[in-house]
Amino acid sequence: MATLEAPRIVTARLEYEDSHTLARFLATGGYDGLRKALSMHPEEVALEVDKASLLGRGGAGFPAGRKWSMLRKSQLAYLVVNGDESEPATFKDHLLLERDPNEVIEGIIISAYALQVNQVFLFLRGEFALGLERVQQAVNDAYQQGALGSKIFGSDFSLDIVVHPGAGAYICGDETGLLEALEGKRGFPRIKPPFFPAVSGFYGEPTVVNNVETMANIPWIVVHGGDAFAALGAGRSTGTRLFALAGRVKNPGVFEIEMVKNTFRDLIYDPALGGGLLDGRTIKAFMPGGASAPWFAPEQLDVPLGQDEVAEQHSMLGSGSVVVFDDTTCVVRAAWRITKFFARESCGQCTPCREGSGWVERVMYRMENGGGRMEDLDLLLDLCDNIAPGLTWPPQQTTICPLGPSIPSPITSAISMFRDEFVQHVQLGGCPFD
């Protein structure tokens, strides 16, 4: 059974139909965190976030407090918030931006105060038309309420937030690609080193880039204290987290549950969460953390939903999206579609990614559509090995950003777990599921 006693930290307001409005926000403790933060020293606010040991919710899972402390030593210039959510089957930031934009904005204001930044750019995915409108409204409301602008709530702290729409490019989810887009260029990721945003970010100035969900946690942490947050979860994975569940389940959606205390089985089968598989089918495999994460087999259903716990099993929790395959799912088709996504979204800077993704996609396509050959299995693995030598986890970095080395994951997963199915495709000259 799932452990569901933990408080709702970022989705508490979502039970209300009008959760996105200023009236509901103010009636349910809106700006309480901000008022409390402004009565504290900025260092104290940062300390609470440090104590919470909040891991960044974007995908890499870097501790937010540590990210901030790297910056406090330098004269900080910018805070940039990453709302360019495009990871396949990840839809948690979308939910927050549309349903509780005020909470996100409050979190950003508090974070900017802790970091003593006076300028924030909130980069949102362009396809979120409604989210963009609601976030802009929340920013307007914050100015109106005196929570933004000069001398916030009578303090000495002033802040401006600019809502910046993206224009449809997965690669801008990478923080350095995002900064390039914010500078008005193609979203080509920058090479690290030297371009660590903390050292040389927006316009070459020190910059913190945080995820939307990370920001949404901040007001609660300030109100209840970092220790209360750290008391939830276990080990390095503290607090609750939004998990986006999709695929062949009865009840897909975004669920806020305590980390580590619950397992993938709880998330997928608990009646209050995923509710089990569609039509009572059996699970074949699942993706534990986005398109780049190596797949899990049904035997790994009891792995706890924690960063290190999943890493121990040679995969990653990533962006918190879980996609379930059942016995009607053709894994060759599934792996091909993810590969097609990578091929389409490769920015084209680095050869292994630009060329490799296209090659692998074409071989996968012919495998699925009746043109597969026995030697294609070795060819696929060889191509993948060229993209990320050794096919290790985490993969060898051969490119500027992590997109390229992510390409092999679905293919090597599919081949190692379901080799028979590939052979069947070749022998049958087509897809057995068609």
Added chain:
Amino acid sequence: MSHFRIDIRQRAEEVLALYPRPRSAMLPLLHLAQEQDGYVSEEGIAEVAQLTSTTPADVRGTALFYDMFHLEPVGRYVVGVCTNIACLLAGGEKLLAHASASLGCPVGSTSSDGMFTLEETECLADCDYAPCVQVNHRYVRTTTPDAFDAVVAELRAGKLNHEVPHHGTLIRVQRSGGLHAPRAEVAEQRAVAKAERAKREETAK
């Protein structure tokens, strides 16, 4: 001579003022160009280049990188059907094929009446309503062929004009506050100026 309409030009200048360097306004300005013309036209590109102190070639090269910018005319409604992993498992490919037959245009093209452009998209981050469909980047949440056709009929009849503005219109909530004087203050100053002008005209007579 500005290609942008006076209101779009006004908003473009407000957007420019938000950034430390003009080039940063590239994407928001291209969205504005698309809002006015329904796509990113040559004239729009030239104006964005002028506003950002870059060249038309530079603007075009940047715009082409991003999926949302159409450099050729598209339909009033751009319909995007997702076939990425979650939607694939929910029959996204079948819904896309249905959409193509129903709208009468192959994927990637525009219907002959110029109403609809059909696109196959990557994940649109609305996977609990898979297969996911967006019209002009608004979620319509039609997961079945019948529901899809019903929305298309409503769009054709103009019943969804408010929910789904024409292609290119992205953010209808204008920024207020921050670097700008409050709207009420501006309105007040304008009223005062108007009264004074009327008085001057009166005395001139």
